[in-house]
Amino acid sequence: MEAILFYILSAVTLIGTLCAITARQAVRAIVYLVTSFFSLALIFYLLGAPLVAAFEVIIYAGAIMVLFMFVIMMLDLGHPEKLTFPKIRDWWPAVLLLAVIAGSILILAVSREPATAPGFTAITVREFSQALFKRYGVAVEIISMQLLFALVGALYLGRRR
Amino acid sequence: MIIPFYHVLILASLLFGMGLACVVAWRTNVIMMLIGIEIMLNSVMLTFVEGSARWGIADGQLFALMLIALTSAEVSLALAMVVYLHRRKQSVNTDDYGSMNG
Numbered sequence: 001m002e003a004i005l006f007y008i009l010s011a012v013t014l015i016g017t018l019c020a021i022t023a024r025q026a027v028r029a030i031v032y033l034v035t036s037f038f039s040l041a042l043i044f045y046l047l048g049a050p051l052v053a054a055f056e057v058i059i060y061a062g063a064i065m066v067l068f069m070f071v072i073m074m075l076d077l078g079h080p081e082k083l084t085f086p087k088i089r090d091w092w093p094a095v096l097l098l099a100v101i102a103g104s105i106l107i108l109a110v111s112r113e114p115a116t117a118p119g120f121t122a123i124t125v126r127e128f129s130q131a132l133f134k135r136y137g138v139a140v141e142i143i144s145m146q147l148l149f150a151l152v153g154a155l156y157l158g159r160r161r
Numbered sequence: 162m163i164i165p166f167y168h169v170l171i172l173a174s175l176l177f178g179m180g181l182a183c184v185v186a187w188r189t190n191v192i193m194m195l196i197g198i199e200i201m202l203n204s205v206m207l208t209f210v211e212g213s214a215r216w217g218i219a220d221g222q223l224f225a226l227m228l229i230a231l232t233s234a235e236v237s238l239a240l241a242m243v244v245y246l247h248r249r250k251q252s253v254n255t256d257d258y259g260s261m262n263g
Contacts, residue, residue: 006164010172017176017200021183026192033196040203043172046164047214052206052225059229064199064236071240072192075247090189094182101178105171121217131219132226139223143230150234157241 006046012039026072030065037061048122169211176204191243191253195236202232 016036023029037060044053132140183197206225213221243253250257 003164006168010168013172014175014179017179020196021179021186021193021200026190029193029196033199037203040207043169043207044210047169047210049210049213049222049225052210052222052229055226055229056206059233060199060203064233067236067240068192068196071243074244075253091186094186097185098178098182101174101181105174109167109171121214123213123217123219123222128219128222132223136223139227143227146234147230150238154237154241157238157245 002046006043009039009043009046012036013043027069030068030072034061034065037065051125051128166211166215170208173204173207173211176207177201180204189254189256191246191255194255195239195243199232199236202228 013036016032016039020029020032020036023032037056041053041056041061044050044056177200180197180200180203183200184194187193187197206228209221209225209228211221213219213225246258247253
């Protein structure tokens, strides 16, 4: 049951990402990407990470993508907001890279038949937060400083002269 | 029935390849390049969460959380930079940003 759900969700993720990187308008790319992130959040939930799944929906799909949307609307990129779609000449290095990656995955998958994995252990929120605030307290402080610096930098870049 | 370890890794590497392809193919547009970077960071997060589930340690999920915080900082700065550049050059095309030589 879990495995079937995982394959459906991974298909949705891959198709959503593929539509996003070939979209002709930036706004459509963002909407496809939100779909892909929602199914990725469900995959995180299946892998026993409910907190990361919630943060993925709240922060990624909810905040970062909306930030992208705001900026695209604010910039007013002509009417209609068509992007100049890359030509075939621009696509071939990307297709080459993707083919190399897919080929290496195929070789790995064929050459080494994976043993049946042991059942994974879900990590409870209590365990997660204890590890976060007991062992990695300094990292939390550093991340908060980093967010503050990013805020100051964004304010500096965004001010009007 | 459980999800095989390798299949999650294959999904993550395919997502990473798609993000890389997005950055390479859309190298004339700053916003689509940023979207490609987002896709790549998401695939890395998937790898971390999968490792955390595989070995039963919370560290992978913690690093995924740190990655979310890092990404939000990076995106806010990068989009502020895009707005600034658009105000100066009236475009988001990277070919127009040729004045910064060196």
